[in-house]
Amino acid sequence: MSESTLQANEPGGERPADAGDAGYRKSLKARHINMIAIGGAMGTGLFLGAGGRLAQAGPALALAYAVCGVFAFFVVRSLGELILYRPSSGAFVSYSREFMGEKGAYTAGWMHFLNWSTTGIADITAIALYAHYWALFTPVPQWVLALIALAIVLALNMVSVKLFGEMEFWFAIIKVGALIVFMLVGIYLVVTGHPISGHEAGPSLITDTGGFFPAGVLPVVLIMQGVVFAYASVELVGVAAGETENPEKIMPKAINSIMWRIGIFYVGSVLLLSMLLPWTSYKDGESPFVTVLSSLGVPGASDVMNLVVLTAAMSSLNSGLYSTGRTLRSMSLAGSAPKFTGRMNRNQVPYGGILLTSAVCVVGVGLNAVVPEEAFEIVLNFASIGILGTWAMIVLSHLLFVRKADRGEVRRPHYRLPLSPYVQIATLAFFAAIVVLMAFDDIGRITVLALPVLLVAFVVGWFCVRGRIDTSAMDNE
Numbered sequence: 335m336s337e338s339t340l341q342a343n344e345p346g347g348e349r350p351a352d353a354g355d356a357g358y359r360k361s362l363k364a365r366h367i368n369m370i371a372i373g374g375a376m377g378t379g380l381f382l383g384a385g386g387r388l389a390q391a392g393p394a395l396a397l398a399y400a401v402c403g404v405f406a407f408f409v410v411r412s413l414g415e416l417i418l419y420r421p422s423s424g425a426f427v428s429y430s431r432e433f434m435g436e437k438g439a440y441t442a443g444w445m446h447f448l449n450w451s452t453t454g455i456a457d458i459t460a461i462a463l464y465a466h467y468w469a470l471f472t473p474v475p476q477w478v479l480a481l482i483a484l485a486i487v488l489a490l491n492m493v494s495v496k497l498f499g500e501m502e503f504w505f506a507i508i509k510v511g512a513l514i515v516f517m518l519v520g521i522y523l524v525v526t527g528h529p530i531s532g533h534e535a536g537p538s539l540i541t542d543t544g545g546f547f548p549a550g551v552l553p554v555v556l557i558m559q560g561v562v563f564a565y566a567s568v569e570l571v572g573v574a575a576g577e578t579e580n581p582e583k584i585m586p587k588a589i590n591s592i593m594w595r596i597g598i599f600y601v602g603s604v605l606l607l608s609m610l611l612p613w614t615s616y617k618d619g620e621s622p623f624v625t626v627l628s629s630l631g632v633p634g635a636s637d638v639m640n641l642v643v644l645t646a647a648m649s650s651l652n653s654g655l656y657s658t659g660r661t662l663r664s665m666s667l668a669g670s671a672p673k674f675t676g677r678m679n680r681n682q683v684p685y686g687g688i689l690l691t692s693a694v695c696v697v698g699v700g701l702n703a704v705v706p707e708e709a710f711e712i713v714l715n716f717a718s719i720g721i722l723g724t725w726a727m728i729v730l731s732h733l734l735f736v737r738k739a740d741r742g743e744v745r746r747p748h749y750r751l752p753l754s755p756y757v758q759i760a761t762l763a764f765f766a767a768i769v770v771l772m773a774f775d776d777i778g779r780i781t782v783l784a785l786p787v788l789l790v791a792f793v794v795g796w797f798c799v800r801g802r803i804d805t806s807a808m809d810n811e
Contacts, residue, residue, distance in 0.1 A: 362578045366499035367588045369506035370574050370653075376509050376599055379564025381643045382460075384604060385625065386618030387557050392548040393540050393608035396601045398561045403596035406565035408761045409725045411751045412732035413572040414589040418747035419735065421581045424664025425572040425657075426728045433734035434727075436668055436803050440796055442727035443665040448788075449720025450654035451691050453566070455698025455713040457651040458483045464644040468637070477703035484699065487648060488692050491655045494681045495577050498656050505649035512642040513599055516623055520606045531629040535610050543612045559718075559771040559778055564600070566721045567650060568592060569728060573657040586749045651695075655688050662687030669802040718772070718781055719788065722765050729765075733758040 362370075387395050413426065422428040424439075426446070431439035462479035465471040471479060490497055522528075523535045533539060540546060547554065571588060575581045607622050611629060616622045621643055627635030663684040666676030675686040698713060736754045739746045751757055772778030 362495060362499045362574055364584045364588075366503055367571065367574055367578055367584050368591070369503045370499070370571055370588075376506070376513070376595075376646070379561070379566075380513075380600055380603065381509075381623065381639070381646050382621050383560070383564060384607070385616045385620050385622040387561065388604065388607060388613050388616040388622055389618060390549065391553045391557050392544060392546070392613035393605065394547045394549075394551075394554045395557070395561075396604040396608070397546075398554050398558050399564070399596070399600040399604060402558055402562045403565060403593075403600060405761050405764050406562070406568050406725075407593045407596065408751065408757050409728055410568045410571065410589055410592055412758065412761075413569055413728050414585055415747060415749055415751050416728075416732055416735060417572055417575045417585050418582060418749045419744070421575045421578070421585075422664075423573060423575075423577060423660040425575070425661065426569065426724060426731060427661045427664045429731040429735070430727050431664075431668065433731045433738065436670060437796065438727065438731070439665060439668060440670040440799070441792065442724065442731075443661050443671065444792065444795070445720050445723030445727065446661050447658050447691065447720075449566070449717050449724055450658045451694035452713040452717040452720065454484075454651055454654045454691060454695040455701065456717060457647045457654070458695060458698055459701075459713070460647040461644055461651070464640055464647065467640045475703070477699050481696075481699045483648070483651070484692060484695050487651045487655060488688065491652065491659070491688055492679065492681075492683055492685055494683060495656075498652065499574075501652055502649060505645055505652070508642060508645045509649070510599075512639070513603065516627075517598075517603060517606060520610055520626070524606070524609050530610055530626065531615070533612060537609055539610070539612055540608050543614065548613060556771060556774060559768050559775060562768055563718055563721060565596075566717070567653055569724060570653050570657050572728075573660050582747075655691055658691040659684040659686075659688035662690060667804070669804045670799050716781070716784070718778075719785065722768060726762060726765050729758050729761050 384395065387398070391398065416429045417425075420428075420432075424431075427439050427443040430442035458480040459476075461483040462476045465474075465479045465483075466476065490501060520535075523530065524537075527534050527536050529535070571585070571592075575585055578584055607616070607626065610626050615629070616625055621639050624636045624639045627639060662671045662675040663678070663686070665671035666673060666686070671687070672690065675684070675690055677684070677686040679685050701713070732751060733755055735744065736746070736751075736758075738744050769782065773782045
């Protein structure tokens with residue numbers, strides 16, 4: 335290994351270098367990383383999905399968001415320690431390679447690809463549906479709008495990582511700004527007891543409509559299998575670390591802030607929504623924020639919030655293309671992904687992997703043409719498997735990293751996941767429980783039944799690529 339690739343960290347002297355990290359520009363600044371961290375913790379799961387879940391579980395949805403948020407934080411905190419140990423654009427693929435071998439990297443990478451390629455289809459479908467809200471776009475077929483959205487985000491992703499960072503920065507600004515304004519207005523309405531649709535805003539709306547658990551405890555438990563995916567982008571901050579200057583200074587602050595943002599934006603907003611209108615006023619398919627603002631009779635409120643939700647979907651698509659491009663390149667240089675996915679353009683953008691993800695999204699454009707009503711639900715199920723698999727691989731990699739540190743083979747950074755290994759074991763058990771809960775849901779049951787098929791596909795894929803695996807992709811000398 336050349337001297338330039340050696341980084342002092344292990345007790346023996348060096349930590350390994352991943353070939354997939356070569357060639358990137360360190361263009362992402364602290365403000366980009368902070369906003370990527372915020373954006374990863376705020377998506378359509380909050381802006382849109384909270385409406386239907388409030389209608390199912392009532393104010394207790396706040397508890398579901400809190401519990402799932404804690405485990406999501408454990409995942410990103412585990413990833414944060416690995417980042418401080420060795421920043422990598424391959425992120426969890428690179429760490430899985432180091433601590434579980436190439437089979438681990440193969441599993442982590444393709445799980446991540448499964449998640450974000452199918453999420454990309456869901457995103458372009460959502461963008462098309464949101465655009466149809468406005469009369470101007472109503473005559474345009476859903477599949478055309480989906481294709482346009484994909485083309486725009488793909489083109490911007492190809493330019494440079496700096497442009498990606500700027501896009502995510504402003505996407506997050508829009509989301510955070512809209513939510514803060516709403517919460518300030520909501521707090522004012524609660525404090526003053528302002529009437530909304532004949533109901534006086536305040537804590538009494540919770541106590542007078544069945545209490546905190548109006549539908550019982552069981553619905554709260556069952557909806558966790560949907561709530562957990564509201565945090566499905568938090569791990570993207572790890573991928574961005576490989577193209578960041580001074581990750582040792584930037585990443586701990588960005589990751590630690592995720593916890594209080596979850597507390598304020600998810601738990602806080604759900605409690606606030608429950609005190610503005612009775613939980614029975616919310617419904618599936620409509621943003622709860624739009625429900626409140628429409629009840630207030632605020633002119634243009636629904637248009638503004640629809641724009642915010644559309645922005646959240648664009649941000650998710652943007653992040654998915656970015657992250658899969660980097661992880662596929664790491665896999666390609668090791669031989670476990672197609673060779674062309676390792677190619678970079680003159681701006682150091684791994685365009686091969688981005689194009690492969692976009693190609694799967696084009697299949698989603700076809701779904702929007704053939705089954706526009708079912709396209710969103712079809713792909714969301716497979717995305718759910720991908721995110722649980724990705725998170726599990728992050729936690730497993732960290733657990734193996736800690737065990738290696740206990741043997742004195744590597745040195746843990748000062749920024750650590752507390753209470754290891756109990757936290758990792760509890761997190762993995764929680765993920766297993768989520769899969770079990772999915773079997774009790776009509777749509778989730780289809781996902782669980784698809785698991786054996788995906789397992790066979792993964793095994794067949796491994797036997798197809800194992801002959802060209804290059805173990806020198808991770809230099810451990």
